[in-house]
Amino acid sequence: MTLSVYRAAILHFLDDPARQLDSSYEYFEDGLLLVADGKIQAVGHASELLPTLPRDTAITHYPQGLLTPGFVDTHIHYPQTEMIAAYGEQLLEWLDTYTFPTEQKFADKDYARGVAERFLDELLRAGTTTALVFGTVHKQSVDAFFEASAERNLRMICGKVMMDRNAPDALTDTPDSAYRDSRELIEKWHNCGRQRYAVTPRFAPTSSPQQLQKAGDLLREFPDVYMHTHLSENANEVVWVSELFPESEHYLDTYDQASLLGKRSVFAHCIHLQDREWQALSDSRSKIAFCPTSNLFLGSGLFNLTRAEAEGIEVGVGTDVGAGTSFSILQTLNEAYKVAQLRGDKLSPFKSFYLATLGGARALDMDDLIGNFTPGKEADFIVLDKACTPLMEFRLQQCRNLFETLFVFTMLGDDRAVQETYAAGQLRHRRDSNAVPQTP
Incomplete structure (x- = not known):
C-alpha cells in the first residue's frame, strides 16, 4: 500500500446543510487527507494525524489551498x-x-x-x-x-x-x-x-x-x-x-x-x-x-x-x-x-x-462511492487556490469566517481557482506547481 498525504484546509459534507448546518460538514483549518490505492484512508486535523505517520512520510502541502471532494x-x-x-x-x-x-x-x-x-x-x-x-x-x-x-x-x-x-x-x-x-x-x-x-x-x-x-x-x-x-x-x-x-x-x-x-x-x-x-x-x-x-x-x-x-x-x-x-x-x-x-x-x-x-x-445515487472524504470512498478531490488571482487573494484576506470564504469562491471562482484535480487518487490536472513537498 502506497500512502499519499495532503495538507491544507479541508472541507467536506456529511449531510445537507439545509437540514442541520452545524453537523452537516467538517472543516479542518489545518487538515490532512490520507489516500492509498485510490481510496480515502483518513481525514482530520493535522495536529492529530501527523503523530500517527512514519517520520519519513512525504506530505504535499498547499499553504493557500482548500481541499474539497471533486x-x-x-x-x-x-x-x-x-x-x-x-x-x-x-x-x-x-x-x-x-x-x-x-x-x-x-x-x-x-x-x-x-x-x-x-x-x-x-x-x-x-x-x-x-x-x-x-x-x-x-x-x-x-x-x-x-x-x-x-x-x-x-x-x-x-x-x-x-x-x-x-x-x-x-x-x-x-x-x-x-x-x-x-x-x-x-x-x-x-x-x-x-x-x-x-x-x-x-x-x-x-x-x-x-x-x-x-x-x-x-x-x-x-x-x-x-x-x-x-x-x-x-x-x-x-x-x-x-x-x-x-x-x-x-x-x-x-x-x-x-x-x-x-x-x-x-x-x-x-x-x-x-x-x-x-x-x-x-x-x-x-x-x-x-x-x-x-x-x-x-x-x-x-x-x-x-x-x-x-x-x-x-x-x-x-x-x-x-x-x-x-x-x-x-x-x-x-x-x-x-x-x-x-x-x-x-x-x-x-x-x-x-x-x-x-x-x-x-x-446520482453514488454517495456510497464519492461526494465526501469518508474513509473507504474513492479519492476524487480538488485543490482550490486562495491566491489564484490577485483579486481573489485580496478579497479572501478580508473574509472573517468559512461562510464568507466559500461565498467568495462561488462568486469570483472559475477554472483558475482549481490548482489540481485528482481522480481515484491520481493527479489528472495541474494548473501550476505551487504545491510544496514537506516532511513532518
Whole structure:
C-alpha cells in the first residue's frame, strides 16, 4: 500500500446543510487527507494525524489551498462543447439552429473521440470529477466517450440519445434500434471500471410513446442503470408536449407511463412543474439537475430549489454545456445564487458546496462511492487556490469566517481557482506547481 498525504484546509459534507448546518460538514483549518490505492484512508486535523505517520512520510502541502471532494456535474452534453456560447435563441429554436447540426458530426467516431478528449480535459480543469453526460444518437459517440473516460479512470455516466421523431433524419433512430444500441452499450460499458450507463431519451417531444416504452423496457431489464432526460425546461416546450401527448395528465406523465421514474432517474431543469409533478418526483425518489447558467442563457425560467427541498427531492447542479456557458461548477453556483435572489430566496455558500459535492453524489445515487472524504470512498478531490488571482487573494484576506470564504469562491471562482484535480487518487490536472513537498 502506497500512502499519499495532503495538507491544507479541508472541507467536506456529511449531510445537507439545509437540514442541520452545524453537523452537516467538517472543516479542518489545518487538515490532512490520507489516500492509498485510490481510496480515502483518513481525514482530520493535522495536529492529530501527523503523530500517527512514519517520520519519513512525504506530505504535499498547499499553504493557500482548500481541499474539497471533486465536483459533480449532474447534467451536461459533451457533443455541444464546440457550440458553447451560441448566440440568441430560446430552447426549441436553439436546438434547430445550433444543436442538431452540430450533433450530426458525431456519426464519425474519430471526430467524437477528439471532442470527448477536449471535453474531459475541460471538466478536469474545472475540478469536475464526475458527470452525467449526454452523447448523441450515434452509438459510436458513446463508445468514444467511455474510451476517453476509462483512460483517465474517471467516474462517469453517459448514454446514447434516443430520438425517433421531430429531429433531422440524420439524427433519428427507431424504437427498436434505440433499444438494441442502448442494450449493447449497457452490456459493454455499465459498471466497466468506473463507467456507468444512462438510458437517455432526449426529451418527450423527440421520442414517440413507443420509444419511451422501449426505454422503460431497458430499465426493467437492467435495474441498476440510470435514466437521464429533460423535463419542463421551457414554457413553449411544455405546451408542445401537451399537444404531442394529449392523453397524458402533464409533462412528467409522459415518462411515468413508460415507467421511467425512480431513484436513478435524473430530470434536468424542472422549471415549470405542476403540483402533481412535484409530488410524483418526490414519491418516486427521482432526482433533479438544477442548471441555472443554461436556464438564464436560454431565458427558460427560474428553478425553485426551495420547493424541491420542501418536497424532499435530491438536487444536484448541472452546467448543461453547451446551453450553459461554462464548465465551471463554481460559475454555475454563481448563477444559482442569482436565481435564488430573483425568486426571493437565499442560497448559502454551504448549500452551494454541498450541491456541488455530496448533493451531486446523492442525486446520482453514488454517495456510497464519492461526494465526501469518508474513509473507504474513492479519492476524487480538488485543490482550490486562495491566491489564484490577485483579486481573489485580496478579497479572501478580508473574509472573517468559512461562510464568507466559500461565498467568495462561488462568486469570483472559475477554472483558475482549481490548482489540481485528482481522480481515484491520481493527479489528472495541474494548473501550476505551487504545491510544496514537506516532511513532518
